[in-house]
Each structure stands twice: as C-alpha cells, then as structure tokens.
Amino acid sequence: DDFENCPEAEDFADSKATKNVGGDAAFNQPIRINIHYNFTALEGELSLAQQQQVKSVMSHVKENLESILTVRRTPNPLRLRRYCRHDKDDFVLTGPLEPCPDQCLNKSLLCKQFPIPAEHLQHCVECNGDSSNCVEAYSDGPGIKDTDLALYVYGTADHCEPGVVAYAAACQLEDQYDRPISGVINFCPTDDISDEEEVFQVAKHEIFHVLGFSASLYPWYRDENGNPRTRRDTNGNPPTNANGYYVEDENTVKMVNLTDWQTRFGPTNKIVIQLVTPKVVEVGRRHFNCDTLEGVQLEDQGGNGTTGAHWEKRLLNYEAMTGVVSQNAAFSNFSYALLEDSGWYKVDYSNASILVWGRGDGCGYTAGSCGGYIDTKKRQNQPMAPFCDFLNSRLHPQNLSCNIDRTAVASCNLASYYYDLPREYQYFNSGANFNSVASGLPIYGGDVQAADFCPFYADLTYRAPRGICRKGIPLTDNNEAAETYGPRSRCVDHSGKWQITNGSNTYTAQYSAGCYEYQCNNSAVIVMILGQSYTCSRAGQVIQVDQTADG
Missing domain, CATH: 3.90.132.10 (Leishmanolysin , domain 2)
Incomplete structure (x- = not known):
C-alpha cells in the first residue's frame, strides 16, 4: 500500500521571508511539537475507535521525535500567516509586516484547504486595491505557546485514492532558516492498517515528510552553517523550472x-x-x-x-x-x-x-539493476539475496524462506503480470523454476512496482498475520512446524521440508521455514523448538531436529 499521495505543496516563497545568511543561533534545543486534531473537518470519516488510536499513536510519535531532534527555537508564541486574496488567487502573506494588496481571506486555512483555529493566525492588514488606504482586518491571535512545529491532524477521504493510507505536507516555513513550522497529516478512512504498531510507523513516516523529506522542501535546505544549499535570488527564493516550481541545485x-x-x-x-x-x-x-x-x-x-x-x-x-x-x-x-x-x-x-x-x-548493487546483480551472484555461485528468481503464485506461494531480516516467513514475489513490463524492467531469461523457452518472460517481475519490479522474499501478505514472527500465528492450524510466535521469535529456514510421522502416517510438511524463539549467547544463537534448545554457532549451520510431541 502506498503511504501517501500528497496534495499540491504550499508555495513556500509566499509563506515566509527568507534571509540568505547563516547564523549561530543555539542548535541544541529539543524540538517542541504541538498537535491539533480536527476529525470533523472536510467531512471526516474516521470512526471513534480510529480517532482514539490516532491520538494515542501521535502522542507516542511526538514523544519519540522530541527525544531525537534538536532545533533552533521558534519565537514564542508561534503564529501562522493568514491567506490573502489577490488577482483572484489565494496566497500567503510574505511577512507579518507586509499588507495584503486586496482582501484578507476570512477563512482560517492551512495548505489552502485544511481549516485551523483562527486563534493560531497572525494579524492581517488589507488594502482593497489602494495601498494608501490600508486597514487592519484581523488582529494577532494568541498563537501557540512553546511550539517549534504545529501539526494539524485530520481524517477526511479527500485525496485518499485506493491503497493510500495517509498523506502529509509541510505548509509554512519559519523566517530565518526556512525550517517547516506547520504541517497537515491526514489519515484516510481505511481498514487497511489497524495494528497500532503499523499506525505508529505510518504516523512517524508522515511527520518525516513534514519535517523535511519532501521534494518541495529540498530547494530550501541549508548547509551545516545555516547557509542555503541552493542559490537564492534577491528576494531569498530558489530558482524555478519551466513550470514555476522551485528547484534545488545539484549539490542536493x-x-x-x-x-x-x-x-x-x-x-x-x-x-x-x-x-x-x-x-x-x-x-x-x-x-x-x-x-x-x-x-x-x-x-x-x-x-x-x-x-x-x-x-x-x-x-x-x-x-x-x-x-x-x-x-x-x-x-x-x-x-x-x-x-x-x-x-x-x-x-x-x-x-x-x-x-x-x-x-x-x-x-x-547500488549502480545497477537487480537483474545484473542476480546474474553476477549466479556466476559467482553466491546467494542472490536480497533478491530471488522463483516464479510464484500470489495466492498459493511455494518455496518459502525467511525475509532478509528474519522477522517473517516469506515467499519470492516473482509473479506473472497481465501485460508486458517496460523493457528496462524485464530482467529474466531463466529462473529457479523456468527457462528461456518460457513464453511469459516479458511479463515476469516482482509484484512491487516501486522496487523496479525486482523480486524479493516478501511477507505472506495474503495470509497475515500468519508468518509474522513477533506478533503473528503459526502457518498452519495444527502448527505442523512446531513454531513459536512472540517478541523473541525470528524466522529460521529449514534445510528441507520436514517429515512428520503421526502414528502410522508419515507426510511432508507444507512449509520450508518457520518462526522460533531464540536467544543470543556470546557468539552463538540458541533456537528453542518444543522446549528443547539447539545451538547454532556459525552461519549456514544445519541443525538436526528430531522430536516427539504429544497432540
């Protein structure tokens, strides 16, 4: 699932008054994040349970980030700029002392569409087309005390395309160093993610976009001395491209x-x-x-x-x-x-x-395709991890193994598409279970497009939570592989499929990997299976497991 499909970013040049010089302001103050929730705005659709979950998670993310990041403090209190209507376009005033040429917008909005409390806004002076006759239309609100970043959280279906879990955007930058001081985060009304741990990851991911991981923010980056990384014009703005968007220099x-x-x-x-x-x-x-x-x-x-x-x-x-x-x-x-x-x-x-x-x-690995990497590893007779070349069924995967960090049982996600992949993403003339005469070569690729169609061992998403070692459940109802799930469990590959004898009946287990409790002991790993410990002292070591169990 995609994390987000962000609405158009704010025009930052209109939301700040940049200075081009660096400075020596104190850079050792923990960031202070203020969160404001508005789940009814824009026809919000999150259930009460989802709202409470988002609030709980956001509180934890706030605590986490405030322990990680330090900043140059924002003047107290923080007040955000009000939109100004001019030439039929809405834009943000460039500074608290600059009047609005036309009319101050009577709506209190952030990122052009998200309502916020009017008390959080600066004063606004409007001129109604006559710069000699300007009057204050709105006075300063109380602002937000002790805040370096104001986050506004919503739960609307707007911009929530299929598969989108959440999206976020920075909305206004501070005056001196261009740091984002406000942003919006919207959690889409979806049941795709309900696990609190996953909601935490999504929330933190979105705040990272507000903090700086955004294409619209790269042009405003500063170096370690506080100087702009990208050249600025006399107004303190980066250069623009043919479409009028700010662009960063090649040093970024x-x-x-x-x-x-x-x-x-x-x-x-x-x-x-x-x-x-x-x-x-x-x-x-x-x-x-x-x-x-x-x-x-x-x-x-x-x-x-x-x-x-x-x-x-x-x-x-x-x-x-x-x-x-x-x-x-x-x-x-x-x-x-x-x-x-x-x-x-x-x-x-x-x-x-x-x-x-x-x-x-x-x-x-970094400068080539996964196809080239896989071919090189095959020629060297070395493991091709993190990639794979076993053609699988999405609904009934075979040849299971562990994912790269052993947090889950996984299957190679090489699959058949219903169309020819772009030529640059057609990697295979053969694989573990197909050869060059296979008619499907143009349609074979990993099922995650964002990974450039590269196949890798991926979690069993269609069977979740089965196979997720730290919080899931065994792969089969009768737990034929004697698995144990919990926070101290990791995935272990089987050297082959297990033979299981039940009375006079013997059959082959369905899966070739499983989750087992482990502990580290000096340089060895001890794996626990049905209460018995097995010591693994070197990579690739094969351990014989032969046990009798009741039930």
Missing part, C-alpha cells in the same frame, strides 16, 4: 545516468534521481560498502506524492521512508541523515533502527 539532488543497467536484452541506460547531501552519502557509503558512492537513489515510480519523496524501494526496501508499507519498517540512519542534511535539525542517531537490506552489497 542530482539526475544520474546509470550506464550498465542489465536487462534480459543486455545493458541499457537508466536515469535515476539521487540525494547527494553529505551525511546521506556518508551513511550510504558505509552501509553499502561502496567508497565511490556519490548519492542515494530516490524513488522514481508512483505519483507526485511518491516520486522523489521516498528512498528507492529497490535499494532500501523496508526502510520506513520508502513509498510502500512494510511490516518491519525501519527508521534507519539514512532517514535521520536526510533530516540533518536539511540544516534544520541535529539528530540522535542512537535511536535509528538497523537496516539489513543492501548492507555490504557493494557498488555494483
């Missing part, structure tokens, strides 16, 4: 031509988008073990709310700031480094989650 986001993108037809070129800011590059080089890495790719699939505003799913997969929900989402050093590279935050990296996907896979 850069288009790169990958010249060895392997397909089943041979190599071709592929243009990708990379974030090339210093902390992100540092994290990427260390994670991928690639000293020549020049940037980390951003997503190039999906709509306006996904493209360029998430990490490339092929490369980082279950990182929480990719554009597709993963049950084991990890807010890793990549996303924390992006926030720090915005120039608006200092980040406590000790809170980051460990990301296994792509770790140590080298420069070839």
